[in-house]
Amino acid sequence: MRRNTFSAVAVLAAATLSLAACGGSSSSGTPSASSSSGPSGEITVFAAASLTGSFTNLGKAFEAENPGTKVTFSFGPSSGLAEQIDQGAPADVFASAATKNMDQVVEAGNASNPVAFANNTMEIAVPADNPAGVDSLDDLTNKDVKVVLCAQDVPCGVSARAVFKNAGITVTPVSNEVDVKSTLSKITLGEADAGLVYVTDVKAAGDKVSGIEIPADDNATTTYPIASLKNSKNADLAQAFVDYVLSDKGTAELGTAGFSKP
Amino acid sequence: MMALDRGDRPGRRDRDLRITTRTPWPMMLPALVAVLFLLLPLAGLLVRAPWTDLPQLLSEPEAFQALRLSLVCATAATGLSLFFGIPLAWILARSRRPGISVLRALVTLPLVLPPVVGGVALLVALGRRGLVGRYLDEWFGYSLPFTTTAVILAETFVAMPFLVITVEGALRTANQGLEEAAATLGSKPFATFRRVTLPLIAPSLVAGSVLTWARALGEFGATITFAGNFPGTTQTMPLKIYLLIQNDPDAGIALSLVMLLVSVAALALLRDRWLSSGARL
Known part of the structure; x- marks a missing residue:
């Protein structure tokens, strides 16, 4: 009786495992057809939160140019995405907001030959009515000014702290947000007086926030690398998307968002 | 599982074994999978815990700070929930007014509600530009x-409903008969509540408090959305763990173990008080 139960469990467990395996590889049936008529199937792109707007547009344009393809995005802090990829998350492409996080993925053997595709710089973002009257980096040192930053391990947080170091100032934030979009949302909602985000985020937020330029000498530039991932179930399509981002169309779309060419 | 059997079956050890063999196997298999899962x-x-580095990882002042903040805030949230929640529960249970079930x-x-949504709701209600929050800011500069x-x-927002x-x-x-008896003996309504009703529901009060405290302790979404994340002020353990996992997984796992330990302790307390003394949800 006991024995039977155990073997039954084993059978069930095996069945569950093979079922799970099937689920994971469901997209692998498609690429065989792709060799003749361009890429098809689905891919998942892990991209830095700051790429949310431009990559969503690029994904739509890519799908339109390549009927039968579907690009799904997961946007988040590059540090978190890199960690997820190294833990085996099913991603096909990784676009990072910093070389450091891409290097982590490459070192873990999950990607090779990343290519830089965009540069971004920092800007001070304030709510449209600028309640604290911020107009320079020095104003952020004022204790009455509520400053939000990205957490110090997230690329936008690293850049923000580099800017303060360049400017020789010390800023104590009221909150270390998980990524650049949540930093920005505290400003668009008017809960914080100022924050350091990317130029592209200020642009994307439209008239809800205004940007205050940081002098070039103090500013920090981050380079965005992109790579297709080793564990991709659809390597052809993954590479096709990477190529699309690097193409003139991709560069143009990123340019509209405020990114510069690396 | 065992604890559930305990109530109606005395002499649990040997009987439990017989119950197990009598369980029909179509039930047994899914149950086993559930336990495994x-x-x-x-x-x-x-298994993944960095046991050797554990003392060093846990002695980080920031980890201690986050744990302390978590414990303090969860306890305060439980206090608020008790103070405001018990009267509310009483009204919900006793009032005959129409619309009470809607309430x-x-x-x-x-x-x-997803806690993040709760956080957003709190922000637009109590934030500096919020429905009520703007007056706090205008009148008191707070x-x-x-x-x-x-x-x-x-944490109170998310956890009080449990209580x-x-x-x-x-x-x-x-047993409302006891309350009526107290009333006929001349006890005033609030005195009756304090000296008859409260002792009657004490076991549930403890169970509810532990549930509320545990829920508050684990709160993440509403906290990070409404309160933000800064060490010592608003960074509770779940927030700290979330950020650590992205950058230093070992330290994140070490702190997760601490939370696991605290949860097990809370559950032990809950099981003893809740399942054995006849309190009900």
Whole structure:
């Protein structure tokens, strides 16, 4: 009786495992057809939160140019995405907001030959009515000014702290947000007086926030690398998307968002 | 599982074994899978734990700070929940007014609401530009977000319904004859509540408090959305763990173990008080 139960469990467990395996590889049936008529199937792109707007547009344009393809995005802090990829998350492409996080993925053997595709710089973002009257980096040192930053391990947080170091100032934030979009949302909602985000985020937020330029000498530039991932179930399509981002169309779309060419 | 059997079957040890063999195997298999599914991730945490570096990882001042803040805020949130939740539960259980069931559904909404949504709701209500929050700012120059108070409020918002439904259930099933007896003997309503009703529902009160405290302790979504994240002020353990996992997984796992330990302790307390003394949800 006991024995039977155990073997039954084993059978069930095996069945569950093979079922799970099937689920994971469901997209692998498609690429065989792709060799003749361009890429098809689905891919998942892990991209830095700051790429949310431009990559969503690029994904739509890519799908339109390549009927039968579907690009799904997961946007988040590059540090978190890199960690997820190294833990085996099913991603096909990784676009990072910093070389450091891409290097982590490459070192873990999950990607090779990343290519830089965009540069971004920092800007001070304030709510449209600028309640604290911020107009320079020095104003952020004022204790009455509520400053939000990205957490110090997230690329936008690293850049923000580099800017303060360049400017020789010390800023104590009221909150270390998980990524650049949540930093920005505290400003668009008017809960914080100022924050350091990317130029592209200020642009994307439209008239809800205004940007205050940081002098070039103090500013920090981050380079965005992109790579297709080793564990991709659809390597052809993954590479096709990477190529699309690097193409003139991709560069143009990123340019509209405020990114510069690396 | 064993604890559930214990109540109606005395002499549990030997009887439990016989119950197990009598369980029909179509039930047995899914149950086993469920147990594995629930325990495997926790086992994973234990296996992956950086045992050798553990003392060093846990002695980081920031980790201690986050744990302290978590405990303080969860306790404060439980206190608020008790102070405001017990009267609310009493009204929900005893009032005959029309619309009381609608009210019950509304105030327990945070139970099913995603906590992040709760955080956004708190922000637009109590934030500096919020419905009520703007007057706090205008009149007193005070704004809630990014303060420890905001953490406590976020946790209370999410956790108080647990207390309310637990206590309300107990009040419904409590013997009202005793309250009536007290009343006929001249006890005033509030005195009756304090000296008869409260002792009657004490076990549920404890169970509800532990549930509320545990829920508050684990709060993440509403906290990070409404209160933000800053060490010592608003960074509770779940927030700290979330950020650590992205950058230093070992340290994140070490702190997760601490949370696991605290949860097990809370559960032990809950099991003893809740399942053995006849309190009901």
